Amino acid sequence: MRSIQRSQLLLCAGAAGLLLTALPVGLASTAMADSGNGNGHGSGGVHGNSSANGHASLGALNAAHASESALANASPNSRVGRIAAYKEAALAAQSVDQPVADAQAAVDADQAIVDADKKNLDSITAAANADGTVTPQEQTQIDAAQAQLDTDTGTLTADQGILANAQATAAPLDATRDQALEAAANKPISDEVVDAVNHLLGIE
Numbered sequence: 001m002r003s004i005q006r007s008q009l010l011l012c013a014g015a016a017g018l019l020l021t022a023l024p025v026g027l028a029s030t031a032m033a034d035s036g037n038g039n040g041h042g043s044g045g046v047h048g049n050s051s052a053n054g055h056a057s058l059g060a061l062n063a064a065h066a067s068e069s070a071l072a073n074a075s076p077n078s079r080v081g082r083i084a085a086y087k088e089a090a091l092a093a094q095s096v097d098q099p100v101a102d103a104q105a106a107v108d109a110d111q112a113i114v115d116a117d118k119k120n121l122d123s124i125t126a127a128a129n130a131d132g133t134v135t136p137q138e139q140t141q142i143d144a145a146q147a148q149l150d151t152d153t154g155t156l157t158a159d160q161g162i163l164a165n166a167q168a169t170a171a172p173l174d175a176t177r178d179q180a181l182e183a184a185a186n187k188p189i190s191d192e193v194v195d196a197v198n199h200l201l202g203i204e
Contacts, residue, residue: 090203091203
């Protein structure tokens with residue numbers, strides 16, 4: 001009985017060997033590797049490369065890892081020197097970007113108030129004209145709503161002027177910052193790349 005089982009095993013092994021021999025070289029190698037590996041995950045190279053290239057998207061901008069001393073003493077034409085120039089430009093732009101953000105927030109709030117004023121005036125006017133006659137009391141309400149709309153529209157206009165001035169001040173500094181980053185990079189620059197470089201440089 002044992003000799004019969006042993007003969008069957010030898011026949012199976014021989015058949016498998018013949019199949020592998022008949023396969024093309026590439027497929028045979030793959031089959032042998034899978035056979036020896038069980039689950040097909042014998043290579044650990046993928047995980048190693050992923051870890052090693054954690055900042056691969058930064059490319060040359062990985063120079064942002066440089067120390068403060070290296071940034072301060074780098075040659076202007078070196079990669080670290082260009083990163084240092086970007087940091088200086090980014091900090092300068094940051095000082096004028098906040099007023100832009102503040103002015104934009106004020107304009108957005110003003111616009112919401114003006115929109116509400118318009119709806120209120122339209123509602124009061126429609127109610128007053130519903131019966132075809134506007135009473136003195138209703139006219140007083142209409143006038144008050146119109147006055148409020150005029151006041152809030154004036155505030156909106158003033159804040160829009162402040163926003164325009166802030167944007168005009170920020171524009172050249174923002175352009176200098178962007179140009180400095182492009183000069184330091186050797187790969188396409190995405191928002192994620194900008195955030196990563198700023199984080200490395202301590203720019204919030």
